[in-house]
Amino acid sequence: MAKKYPFKEIEKKWQDYWEKNKTFKAIDFSPKPKFYVLDMFPYPSGSGLHVGHLEGYTATDIIARYKWKKGYNVLHPMGWDAFGLPAENYALQTGIHPRITTQKNIANFKRQIKAMGFAYDWDREINTTDPKYYKWTQWIFIQLYKAGLVYQDEVPVNWCPALKTVLANEEVVDGKSVRGGHPVIRKPMRQWMMKITAYAEKLLEDLDTIDFPESIKEMQRNWIGKSEGAYIIFRVEGTNETLKVFTTRPDTVFGATYMVVAPEHPLLEKIVPEDRKKEIEEYRKQAAMKSDLARTDLAKEKTGVATGAYAINPVNKKRIPIWVADYVLMTYGTGAIMAVPAHDQRDWEFAKKYGLEIIEVISGGDISKGAHEGDGILINSDFLNGLNVEKAKEKIISWLEEHNLGERAVQYKLRDWVFSRQRYWGEPFPLIFLEDGTVRLLDEDELPLKLPDIEKFEPSGTGESPLANVKEWVDFIDPKTGKRAKHETHTMPQWAGSCWYYLRYIDPHNDKEPWDKKKEKYWMPVDLYVGGAEHAVLHLLYARFWHKVLYDLGLVSTPEPFMKLVNQGIILGEDGEKMSKSRGNVINPDEIVENYGADTLRMYEMFMGPLEKSKPWSTSGMEGIFRFLNRVWNLYIDDKGKSREDIQDIEPDHRIKKLINKTIYKVTNDIENLKFNTAIAQFMIFVNEISKEKIKPRSVMETFLHLLNPFAPHISEELWNRMGNKEILAHLEWPEYDEEYVRDDLVVIAVQVNGKLRGQFEIDIDAPEEEYVEKALSLERVKNHIRGKPIRKKIVVKGKVVNLVV
């Protein structure tokens, strides 16, 4: 291990200084331009901070410190997303209240984060479990409720009969509970729902207005899952009932040879003839037993039963059977389809299995081998014959609309959001059920509705949360109405607090409103948001949804909360595997800070590779960075701890001017583009070069510390201070580069013969082409390769290459 510069001492010194002087306090309404740089706030788990957290936090910290130096008023806050399952499960095992665990974990996280020297404005710290915070989470819920976006519904949840509790998706693997391995079934239960589907179109459209990674946008698009098509209404023979289907392929309606309804479809009860009722009921029961997984993944073959009822195809009056099958889902479209086996592979498989008719209506495929889903010319389709798919779609939709048999329609895969959890450790719902069956939203003066303290964290056994056991809390007399009332025993999901935390940072101590509108207007939107890709869809979609509602209610000033999003990659263990306790490959940041210091850890995390990439940890690579920082230290400080005497007030020569200007240029651009790894490579080049100088110009050595400061704030601040500077580096202006010295005038040109490298020469970049060619031809090696062959073509790219074609 390298010789150690006194990092411990100086890191503590400067962290104390920044804290005491509130160096990084964000100023509301400062006349400087604002910059809001946000981290995804952590869930403070018991295992402490992960080196993966620190990657994103270091990246945003470099940006924040850089922007400070560029003269911005920077908002760079941190807080705790502290509701959620792990603390509650821990309480189940140990009986320790989640509030206690949470407090302890937060204290630990905070200690670890502070040890990194991040430039957070700690006066804006928030905690989602603080009643002063969740008062406003509840308040926002009420606004959503009043906007008509909240309702109750019976939806299937993961119910584990053995554990007598509802499980989250991540607690269920392969249809079994993670704890105990008991079977889990889908059971409908009353839940609070949020109508995110009402915003599907806006959420989709506005993706085009924000700077997110294309892959994240694509995931969100797929999740929203817009498809365009038509509703078509089929009459059920012998009844007054109709069956409405959604299809993206209305052009194939002449090929519809049967219908399928989902087992849960309400129409079934009305249309199934007496003699078939028993059989259908049996099939419905079986389908209800199956989880989504069993209906999809595990089912290799489609199953279904004919209902005995028939529908009439509206376009050709053909009588077609109605089947029930669980490959049709009640939750998408209308829960019923027209089956066109010739042109839909799923329908084709089903038709083959049950011997149903297959009629080809689009030419170009071989329907004996499988469905033809692509384009072609319409056949067997009366007035659509001869058209291609696209034209046929248009024509049939107009026809359906004219005859009142259907209409153009859009469907989304996106479903409404289940907003209840049958859990203790979450925000209580700010509403009560009155004895007359009505729901009363709490008034603002009744907020927050605090989570009552409990001692036993076991679930109630009925699928309700542990809150159901607190009888005196659940049943009470409502003081406002005098009526008997009940509190909701469900709590909100962890997403609730994280859906708006970036707004609370703007005005964290306001107890009159969630945030001041003027402050919101000043600070929003978030200019840069950095976090893990695991939140690609859910958190980012939910937060965008709430923000759009708040925008429509006039509570925020921008339609989107986050202007630019960057995902950091995962840091793997030294073995290239995901870090985990069981693998024993976890790197503990405390140990790194203890042995090498925070500046080394910060710099190494940035040097590992591009921010967005997954990459393995390497202890020797990290030690390389430590060596580098020691070299930097030794460049300024001698063995006796004194400033070195070879740093002098001299004018840098041309070569050193070029070196420092190129370094400013490269580092500035790389920070702007979040390419921290190559900025650090440039630092190393600078240090390698300047080390060779006997006398080092003071101005250049000072400029270098400015550049290094956002990356390694402690060592740079200390060296700056030891050079005799009074003002602190953190707020001093970022250096500018001089274009004249960035540009190379004398360049090395590669000479190719037939595209192969054969030599090189040095030349003034602006020399005429003839001179380039002349120099190229004068090279011995080049001569050898063109000897005796006529030159057919000479390609000269100034500053780059000369290529001679023979």
Add this chain to the structure above:
RNA sequence: GCCCAGGUGGUGAAAUUGGUAAACACGCUAGGUUCAGGACCUAGUGCCCAUGAGGGCUUGCGGGUUCGAAUCCCGCCCUGGGCACCA
């Protein structure tokens, strides 16, 4: 199965976006310093042939476009992430 991202030395990676592939670092080798180890300093280090000068090959694989391809196009293979009968 579908969608997205990505495959470059022994390792992490870089390449001004079509112009000298491998910058910077890790590791390794040799030398210096040292009682020794560590640390530090210097030099070398893509692969193959050659004593050398030099030559050949090389960015997952196979084609193509171009004076010139890691970069653009077509097909295939592999890895990671996401989705799951969405009508």
